[in-house]
Amino acid sequence: MDRLRNHIEEIAELTDQEYENVKTFFTLRRVKRNQYLQQEGDLAKYEFLVLSGIFRMFYLDEEGKEHIIQFAGQNWWMADYQAYFNQKPATLHILCMADAEVLYTTLEGRETLSANFHKMEHFFRVKLTNGYVAQQRRIVSLLSGSPQQRYEEFGQLYPHLMQKIPKKYIAEYLGVSRETLSRLYSG
Amino acid sequence: MDRLRNHIEEIAELTDQEYENVKTFFTLRRVKRNQYLQQEGDLAKYEFLVLSGIFRMFYLDEEGKEHIIQFAGQNWWMADYQAYFNQKPATLHILCMADAEVLYTTLEGRETLSANFHKMEHFFRVKLTNGYVAQQRRIVSLLSGSPQQRYEEFGQLYPHLMQKIPKKYIAEYLGVSRETLSRLYSG
């Protein structure tokens, strides 16, 4: 279970003792394909670090259409953060797309770790920074790019996801119908 | 110039001595309407905390069309963070829309403050958290909302900006033409 340690130490080195303490805040959970990690309406009590497998997090609109906010593969963190940070019911679903293992923690865990270990606060800040930048880039892409451009950009940023994930869902991530996406390369 | 202190202390209390040190990392700059704080191609050396005035940050596409990533009013932080964190040339423009005062700092400033003061790392983490949540919400809105819904949501979230900012730019923020936006309420 040192995968957690390796992951953290990409950003912040921990002593053995520190790590022993840190790891008590995380719990392992195995999830099978098509299981929900969270559904709309559930209290967003946890956030997840994906150790293996793939997830998608999406908003289900009034017409029952999915809009994918995020995919998450190995070493990605994932939560409906709006709900999580306010400890409110989630508005997003998190669904497993390939058998997975995740570590989960609570908001209290995150905040306690941040308060007790400057290193962990640093770790979370850096992670958040990266996430913020990725989202800013995505907003630019959604506002200004054609479906074509968005698709190509996705392929460049996430080549591994491109292979593993059905085009259908990539379309939902890009905000384009699957038919239109299909015509981008077959047409 | 205690506006900085007040702003920080909404999240982290500082001793006088700490604050004296912290403030040396910030510099004040006055900016007039229609001045650029940053243009595409400039090294993204600074990030900005707006003390007064209003800015817009936008991407200028190949056809010369603006796509607004963010507005920033009092107490908002703003930068082309993708460029800033990598110390690369900016791809976004930052333009003053109403006479303003800003404090600016450098990436080195941010990182030094974070390393030297756990409190400041906390401050930045909390700020980033809020920004991350706001962006996640915006992505949901862009993916799933009609222009109508996006417009209403904007009005609810930012009533003050709604009043002060020409509709034209709100349209650019929402990813809708100004004509379409106009017809949403006049039609």
Add this chain to the structure above:
DNA sequence: GCATGAGTGTGATCCTGATCACACTTTTTT
């Protein structure tokens, strides 16, 4: 205070991408 430019409303037309429909393939499940 006048002139220029910026912002806005509104009609007419166009076009990109959504939707609908269906056939075919591949993967999962039992």
Add this chain to the structure above:
DNA sequence: AAAAAAGTGTGATCAGGATCACACTCATGC
């Protein structure tokens, strides 16, 4: 191995919103 379900390609049609054009109002800067 068969059956069900999920994913994909592609044609036909539709529609939401973009674009173009122009008139009018309101700031703003000289």
